[in-house]
Amino acid sequence: MPGCDEGSGSEKPTIEAEKSDVDGAKQMKPTDAKLARSQQSHIGSQLRQMYDGLVNEPIPDHLLKLLEQVDESEAGSDDDGAGEGEATT
Amino acid sequence: MSFREELVEHLPSLRAFAISLCGQPHQADDLVQETLLKALANRNKFEAGTNLRAWLFTILRNVYFSLHRKRRREVEDVDGALTASLVAKPEQYGHVDLKDFQRALLNVPDEQREALLLVGAAGFSYEEAATVANCAIGTVKSRVNRARARLAKDLGMTEDEVPAVTSDESGGLAMSTSSTPVRATAM
Numbered sequence: 001m002p003g004c005d006e007g008s009g010s011e012k013p014t015i016e017a018e019k020s021d022v023d024g025a026k027q028m029k030p031t032d033a034k035l036a037r038s039q040q041s042h043i044g045s046q047l048r049q050m051y052d053g054l055v056n057e058p059i060p061d062h063l064l065k066l067l068e069q070v071d072e073s074e075a076g077s078d079d080d081g082a083g084e085g086e087a088t089t
Numbered sequence: 090m091s092f093r094e095e096l097v098e099h100l101p102s103l104r105a106f107a108i109s110l111c112g113q114p115h116q117a118d119d120l121v122q123e124t125l126l127k128a129l130a131n132r133n134k135f136e137a138g139t140n141l142r143a144w145l146f147t148i149l150r151n152v153y154f155s156l157h158r159k160r161r162r163e164v165e166d167v168d169g170a171l172t173a174s175l176v177a178k179p180e181q182y183g184h185v186d187l188k189d190f191q192r193a194l195l196n197v198p199d200e201q202r203e204a205l206l207l208v209g210a211a212g213f214s215y216e217e218a219a220t221v222a223n224c225a226i227g228t229v230k231s232r233v234n235r236a237r238a239r240l241a242k243d244l245g246m247t248e249d250e251v252p253a254v255t256s257d258e259s260g261g262l263a264m265s266t267s268s269t270p271v272r273a274t275a276m
Contacts, residue, residue, distance in 0.1 A: 035237055039246050043237050044209055046190045051210035053187065054105035060118055063100065066125055070093040 092132060096125060099145050102211060106146060109206050110153055112195040120157055124149040140217065147221045150203060158199055193243040197236045204232035205240075 035043070090098070103124060107117035127148050128135075135144055194202055200222070207218035208229065219226045240246075 035241050035246075039241050040237060042246070043240050043244075046187065047194075047205065047209050050187050050191055050194070051105050051109060051206070054108050055101045057101070057104070059100050059104065063104075063118065063121055063125065064097070066122060067093055067096055067100075070096075070129060 095141055096128060096145070099142055100125075102142070103145055103149060106206055106211055107149060107153070109191070109194065109210065110150070110199075110203060111157055112191075116157060120149055120153055123152050123156075127152070143213065143217050143221055146207070146211065146213070147223075150221060154199070190240075190244070193240055196243055197239045201232040201236035201239065204229050205236035208233050 100121070104117060104121050107120040107124075108114055111117050111120060124145060128145055131148075135141065194205075197205070203222055204218060207213045207221055208215060213221065215226050215229050218229045222229060
């Protein structure tokens with residue numbers, strides 16, 4: 001899956017460091033305000049390479065077994081009060 | 090596709106996110122397990138046809154930030170394996186060992202690492218990432234930028250030079266004397 005691309009039509013991630021956000025405390029020239037493209041893309045590709053390697057690892061059995069036990073007729077009606085799953089945008 | 094089948098489909102990415110976020114495969118699998126259990130228990134809260142992936146990632150990151158982050162710090166204090174392995178190793182730019190990268194990533198503050206992972210690795214849009222991380226889109230952008238800046242610094246990439254052999258920071262991660270956020274790790 002591409003790293004910085006998304007297909008939902010909302011704004012595309014571009015990396016533009018706001019000067020005020022860059023830690024560094026030294027005098028920042030305008031050109032220092034964001035990482036050089038080459039650095040950005042290098043970090044990006046390392047990140048995706050790392051992540052994709054993890055995605056391709058085999059899933060531990062105990063996690064798969066957990067899902068095997070799911071009874072499709074259950075509606076998950078018992079609520080453990082967690083309530084984390086609210087991000088349904 | 091059934092709900093269960095969809096969960097299975099998202100498992101690899103969920104796990105990759107968990108490992109990258111907490112830094113320890115064993116704890117990551119606990120994270121994923123808790124996420125799956127919560128997802129199943131709260132299935133009725135999920136609106137079919139909406140963004141299941143974002144929903145699952147939200148559950149996972151909430152579990153991490155509410156429970157597991159503290160545990161991660163404690164483990165790092167006791168088990169010096171992670172910090173002991175943060176040895177400065179000169180690497181030619183472009184051949185940075187992935188393990189070094191992963192370790193550098195763990196030095197990035199949690200929320201920044203999370204933002205970078207969501208947007209730069211897991212493929213969410215800024216908007217989706219903001220929902221998952223429960224913050225403003227601008228905050229996501231800011232965190233991503235900071236994460237990248239921190240990585241560039243720790244990996245020995247300075248702002249003004251063309252990629253070359255690393256400078257004397259040479260990937261010195263934990264040992265860097267630059268200002269580091271206060272973290273309860275044995276550095």
